[in-house]
Amino acid sequence: MKIKKSLLHKTFAKLSQIKVLVIGDLILDEYLIGSVERISPEAPVPVVWVRNEKQTLGGSGNVVQNLSSIGVNGIVYGRIGNDKAGESLERILLSNSVAKEDLVLLKSKTLPTILKTRIIASHQQVCRVDREEIVPLTEAEEATILETLKQKIKESSAVILSDYDKGYLTPSLIQSVISLCNAEEKIVTVDPQVSHFFLYQNIHIMTPNHHEAGKALGKKLASDSEIESACREISERITPDAMMITRGEKGMSIYERKTNTFYHIPTVAKEVFDVTGAGDTVITTYTAFVASGMSIKEAALVSNVSAGIVVGKLGAATVTQPEIEDALRTLGYLDEEV
Ligand SMILES: Nc1ncnc2c1ncn2[C@@H]1O[C@H](COP(=O)(O)OP(=O)(O)OP(=O)(O)O)[C@@H](O)[C@H]1O
Ligand SMILES: [Mg+2]
Numbered sequence: 636m637k638i639k640k641s642l643l644h645k646t647f648a649k650l651s652q653i654k655v656l657v658i659g660d661l662i663l664d665e666y667l668i669g670s671v672e673r674i675s676p677e678a679p680v681p682v683v684w685v686r687n688e689k690q691t692l693g694g695s696g697n698v699v700q701n702l703s704s705i706g707v708n709g710i711v712y713g714r715i716g717n718d719k720a721g722e723s724l725e726r727i728l729l730s731n732s733v734a735k736e737d738l739v740l741l742k743s744k745t746l747p748t749i750l751k752t753r754i755i756a757s758h759q760q761v762c763r764v765d766r767e768e769i770v771p772l773t774e775a776e777e778a779t780i781l782e783t784l785k786q787k788i789k790e791s792s793a794v795i796l797s798d799y800d801k802g803y804l805t806p807s808l809i810q811s812v813i814s815l816c817n818a819e820e821k822i823v824t825v826d827p828q829v830s831h832f833f834l835y836q837n838i839h840i841m842t843p844n845h846h847e848a849g850k851a852l853g854k855k856l857a858s859d860s861e862i863e864s865a866c867r868e869i870s871e872r873i874t875p876d877a878m879m880i881t882r883g884e885k886g887m888s889i890y891e892r893k894t895n896t897f898y899h900i901p902t903v904a905k906e907v908f909d910v911t912g913a914g915d916t917v918i919t920t921y922t923a924f925v926a927s928g929m930s931i932k933e934a935a936l937v938s939n940v941s942a943g944i945v946v947g948k949l950g951a952a953t954v955t956q957p958e959i960e961d962a963l964r965t966l967g968y969l970d971e972e973v
Contacts, residue, residue: 659695659797912951
């Protein structure tokens, strides 16, 4: 398959006009970077001399960062704690194409902001320190969210559920979001958690990796035919428009339910440095491009190419429009005819 250059440019132009709503578990990723010069006199552990610190968006925040990088404004629903990490998250989200009125954060009085701190010495992770309490939203919190959600769904072109199973996406909130979106005729795309797998009924698409889809069905998924029957089986149970299973170094497979057709796309990554966050890039680019007018197959192709770019970068990376166009051209996926 090829993508017409004129369609690509039309879609790029549309990206800056739409908003995509991201609902899910916000995480702050923190990096303390330094070197080890000695062993501690207090215990047999290295002493890391910190020279540099970095904070980035994790969890559903990484979806927001991916949106921002391709020029799409986000509307964000999530929960933070009443703490410094929460303030950092808020500040970083505001600098990633989210307007103040589109940042709808619940500030918990009792829970901390989910914070994952990596201590890195000479390019090696020494240890990770996690601060999180996984507690589902209370009924009162859900009610607060639902007060504004309908209006924000109206203002958006698509909704991404970025489920990291940290408590924000409760079964009842998932159901409320999907029914509001269906009423407003807005597509919902889901990066699922295995524990919620069959709750995401009547969505546009779900994008689990092959391990998650296999776990949900209780079988191992490796061959194309095993992936195809998994897509059919899941689709029968949740009736989405389409089903996507990402397959790591094997690329991805997409099933369109209405036409009963499969599309297997091989990976295009030349060099693989870091696969962290590739799944976030897939759901973000797919959703933004479909919401801006591409077909399911075209958007899937763009998302696979985008994932191929980010796995060649370090950390939870993102892509830009020029990088996508260059990669499509280099890979022979771009039809330059006008
Ligand atoms: N080792 C790899 N080599 C080449 N491409 C890869 C590799 N791993 C991932 N990709 C690309 O990234 C896409 C998504 O990766 P994957 O299936 O690992 O998702 P995931 O497990 O959900 O990722 P995440 O770690 O973000 O949750 C794949 O469809 C593929 O295009
Ligand atoms: Mg994933």
